[in-house]
Amino acid sequence: MDFDLTKEQQQLGDSIQRFVAREYAFEKRKGILRSEEGMSREVWAHLAEMGLLALQVPEEHGGMGGAPIETMLAMNGVGRGLLLEPYLASAVVATTLLRELGSPAQQGELFPAMAAVLAHDEPGARYDLTQVSTKATRAGDGYALSGQKSVVVHAPSADLLLVSARTGSGVSLFLVPWDAKGVSLAAYRTLDGRRAADVTLSEVRAGREALVGAEGAALDVIVSVNDVAIAAACAEAVGALEALLQTTVEYSKSRKQFGVPIGTFQALQHRMVEMLIHVEQAKSMSYLASLRSDEKDLQARARVMSAAKVIVGRACRNVGQEAVQIHGGMGMTEEFHASHYFRRLAALELSFGDTEHHLEKFALNSAEAT
Amino acid sequence: MDLSFTPEENAFRQAVRSFVQSRLPADIQKRTLEGRKQTHDDYKRWHRLLYEQGWGAPTWPKEYGGPGWGAVEQYIFEEESAAAGAPLLSPFGLKMVGPVIYTFGSDAQKERFLPRIRSAEHSWCQGYSEPGSGSDLASLKTRAERRGDGYVVNGQKTWITHAQYADYIFCLVRTDPKAKQQQGISFLLIDMKTPGITVRPIVTMDGGKEINEVFFEDVHVPVENRVGEENAGWTYAKFLLGHERTNIAGVAVSKRELRRLKHIASEERKNGKPLIEDPAFAARIAQVEIDLWALEITNLRVVSAEKEKRAPGPEVSLLKIKGTEIQQALTELMMLARGPSALGLLNDADAFRPAAAYCNLRKTSIYGGSNEIQKNIISRTILGL
Numbered sequence: 001m002d003f004d005l006t007k008e009q010q011q012l013g014d015s016i017q018r019f020v021a022r023e024y025a026f027e028k029r030k031g032i033l034r035s036e037e038g039m040s041r042e043v044w045a046h047l048a049e050m051g052l053l054a055l056q057v058p059e060e061h062g063g064m065g066g067a068p069i070e071t072m073l074a075m076n077g078v079g080r081g082l083l084l085e086p087y088l089a090s091a092v093v094a095t096t097l098l099r100e101l102g103s104p105a106q107q108g109e110l111f112p113a114m115a116a117v118l119a120h121d122e123p124g125a126r127y128d129l130t131q132v133s134t135k136a137t138r139a140g141d142g143y144a145l146s147g148q149k150s151v152v153v154h155a156p157s158a159d160l161l162l163v164s165a166r167t168g169s170g171v172s173l174f175l176v177p178w179d180a181k182g183v184s185l186a187a188y189r190t191l192d193g194r195r196a197a198d199v200t201l202s203e204v205r206a207g208r209e210a211l212v213g214a215e216g217a218a219l220d221v222i223v224s225v226n227d228v229a230i231a232a233a234c235a236e237a238v239g240a241l242e243a244l245l246q247t248t249v250e251y252s253k254s255r256k257q258f259g260v261p262i263g264t265f266q267a268l269q270h271r272m273v274e275m276l277i278h279v280e281q282a283k284s285m286s287y288l289a290s291l292r293s294d295e296k297d298l299q300a301r302a303r304v305m306s307a308a309k310v311i312v313g314r315a316c317r318n319v320g321q322e323a324v325q326i327h328g329g330m331g332m333t334e335e336f337h338a339s340h341y342f343r344r345l346a347a348l349e350l351s352f353g354d355t356e357h358h359l360e361k362f363a364l365n366s367a368e369a370t
Numbered sequence: 371m372d373l374s375f376t377p378e379e380n381a382f383r384q385a386v387r388s389f390v391q392s393r394l395p396a397d398i399q400k401r402t403l404e405g406r407k408q409t410h411d412d413y414k415r416w417h418r419l420l421y422e423q424g425w426g427a428p429t430w431p432k433e434y435g436g437p438g439w440g441a442v443e444q445y446i447f448e449e450e451s452a453a454a455g456a457p458l459l460s461p462f463g464l465k466m467v468g469p470v471i472y473t474f475g476s477d478a479q480k481e482r483f484l485p486r487i488r489s490a491e492h493s494w495c496q497g498y499s500e501p502g503s504g505s506d507l508a509s510l511k512t513r514a515e516r517r518g519d520g521y522v523v524n525g526q527k528t529w530i531t532h533a534q535y536a537d538y539i540f541c542l543v544r545t546d547p548k549a550k551q552q553q554g555i556s557f558l559l560i561d562m563k564t565p566g567i568t569v570r571p572i573v574t575m576d577g578g579k580e581i582n583e584v585f586f587e588d589v590h591v592p593v594e595n596r597v598g599e600e601n602a603g604w605t606y607a608k609f610l611l612g613h614e615r616t617n618i619a620g621v622a623v624s625k626r627e628l629r630r631l632k633h634i635a636s637e638e639r640k641n642g643k644p645l646i647e648d649p650a651f652a653a654r655i656a657q658v659e660i661d662l663w664a665l666e667i668t669n670l671r672v673v674s675a676e677k678e679k680r681a682p683g684p685e686v687s688l689l690k691i692k693g694t695e696i697q698q699a700l701t702e703l704m705m706l707a708r709g710p711s712a713l714g715l716l717n718d719a720d721a722f723r724p725a726a727a728y729c730n731l732r733k734t735s736i737y738g739g740s741n742e743i744q745k746n747i748i749s750r751t752i753l754g755l
Contacts, residue, residue, distance in 0.1 A: 001372065001373055001374065001375055001376075001379070001442065001670060001673075001674055001677075002371065002372055002674050002677075002678075003371055003670075003671050003674050003675075004371060004678075005371065069371055249753050249754070249755065252755065253754075253755070263755045264755070266746070266749075269745070269746070269749040269753070269755050270742070270745045270749070272749065272753055272755065273745040273748045273749050273753065274745075276688070276748060276752060276753065277688055277691065277692060280668055280685070280688060281661075281664040281665065281668060281692070282664075284664050284665075284667035284668040284671060285663075285664045285667065287371065287373075287667065287671075288373070288663075288667050291371060291372075291373055306660075307659075307660040307663050307664070310656075310657070310660050311660060311661070311664045359653050359656050359657060359660075360649065360653060360656075362656045362659075362660060363649070363652035363653050363655065363656035364652075366632075366652070366655070366656060366659065
């Protein structure tokens with residue numbers, strides 16, 4: 001039993017932390033946030049150069065074939081830097097889906113630098129991954145897709161959408177360019193400043209070559225990749241939590257009121273200790289989630305992911321709220337970084353099943369296990 | 371990064387498990403697993419059986435008669451013992467004064483006390499707190515005046531757990547009233563049979579008589595019973611407070627108590643169904659189970675750092691805070707699970723009394739440095755505030 005990183009892992013972790021510190025300073029990020037696309041192609045290319053887009057890519061395509069600890073380290077950096085690029089959505093989720101289901105031709109064409117996002121959730125599904133009403137009916141040599149997908153984060157800036165749709169009794173996955181005929185995006189910003197869209201599909205034609213994996217075989221893989229996504233989201237949260245705790249403690253040492261730094265007040269010290277405890281517990285569960293993200297026993301894995309998401313979700317809420325409070329008025333502003341962390345942490349809590357969802361799921365799972 | 375245990379560690383776990391299963395007396399095991407109180411005799415019997423196995427002081431190095439286990443083995447031992455329903459060993463000799471004696475004591479003290487702690491011949495208690503000195507321990511007033519070949523001790527100690535059974539008490543006493551608070555304190559080992567010592571029980575709100583006041587009236591203590599230097603007692607006291615590490619979170623016991631909570635919740639019924647199936651109650655159990663799981667991993671992180679000989683630091687305070695919060699949450703939920711029937715059980719000494727346990731466990735966030743003191747430690751040492 002050890003929690004040590006290998007030398008290579010340590011180097012990877014250091015390099016992404018350096019990259020974030022050097023190339024993703026808060027002022028630069030503000031520019032990216034305001035830009036038309038809401039992400040930086042230059043940064044995306046840089047991430048590709050560093051090999052970070054290839055962690056989930058199969059080895060025959062020059063990747064690492066899914067490296068849980070390396071992914072965790074990458075996500076720590078993404079969280080600390082509040083990266084706006086679709087790393088989680090594309091380099092983790094979509095890439096893993098394509099690794100598991102994609103044909104060699106699809107993989108050869110798309111890996112590793114693609115920016116693709118999964119369009120799966122539908123209005124009213126509320127974290128239930130099995131609720132898919134979008135239909136793909138046979139049309140000519142291919143399919144016609146119709147239905148609605150909600151809150152597809154990064155959809156406006158992605159090259160490709162991976163759309164799930166019912167085919168007969170199963171669910172299938174299709175590669176759909178965002179500008180395909182019949183695709184309409186109602187774009188908006190998410191609470192943490194990302195570009196997202198509700199996607200309406202009206203008789204969108206997809207050829208057989210657009211089908212990813214066998215017909216009707218996608219749902220299990222989507223459910224399984226959701227666990228990988230949870231582990232990654234937890235690691236991103238840990239990176240952001242650590243940064244936000246650190247920045248809050250530093251602020252409390254420099255901000256003076258009544259002639260002394262506010263960090264000398266016990267009322268605030270104890271709150272920051274509570275934040276630290278949340279961060280450490282979140283880090284523990286993030287380790288566990290990453291280590292078990294390729295666990296074969298799916299029920300056991302689901303328990304780990306739910307437990308991790310509960311611990312991390314509560315940490316996101318506690319640390320986010322307390323950080324804003326301790327920053328006082330500054331914490332409320334767009335200008336200062338605390339509110340950006342606050343919003344990203346809130347968004348992470350709401351993604352891939354929120355705290356209440358996973359608490360309930362864990363409780364049900366426990367009842368079945370006993 | 372790898373959370374699995376090595377084959378050697380798994381073999382060790384198996385050895386501990388078979389020993390506990392074959393040697394733990396059935397009546398003691400039954401009492402623990404049913405959540406009833408153990409008697410002092412239970413602790414002693416179990417300690418003696420461990421001693422016969424060569425495990426009388428599980429956390430001690432070989433040099434002083436311990437098995438020389440590392441942090442991981444100690445963790446596994448605690449885990450297996452708790453899971454099987456073995457009583458916790460009394461910490462005062464084994465985890466507190468023992469390490470102080472083998473680290474700072476004289477050869478004569480080592481020879482006289484260590485074997486008797488290991489064999490359970492001597493029971494110890496801890497004389498730290500005083501009526502006016504709780505969290506502010508260094509303000510203690512119990513006075514030890516040097517007279518000839520010894521000290522004359524006068525004063526009062528309080529909250530002394532199991533003083534009524536103790537053969538010895540280790541005490542912080544003031545030997546130099548003129549020095550600055552921390553600098554005038556010495557560490558004495560006092561025979562409880564010495565004339566002038568009076569023990570008076572303090573009844574706690576659960577009806578228990580665990581804790582006592584201990585009065586010292588002209589108690590003569592030979593100078594060879596002082597550990598280390600005169601007026602350097604505070605250093606030894608701090609060492610002692612930081613020594614209990616791998617098990618401070620109480621994860622193993624809490625895992626056992628979680629199983630009991632689930633058992634109770636499956637016996638009780640609400641709306642015609644087992645309480646454990648009630649979504650609101652199931653969510654509360656799930657929350658504490660998840661908190662405990664996270665704490666277990668955090669604890670393993672500390673144990674693993676210790677294995678690598680990286681000294682555990684103030685994160686031990688984190689384990690104490692979170693560990694006691696979980697212990698308290700478990701007793702609270704057991705009481706709530708029993709519902710109105712929990713009200714009626716306080717007077718039945720032999721039954722599991724969830725309301726009494728609920729009351730009793732409030733102590734955990736107060737003792738061993740209150741959780742607020744732990745937060746002060748973290749704030750100062752980890753956050754640098």
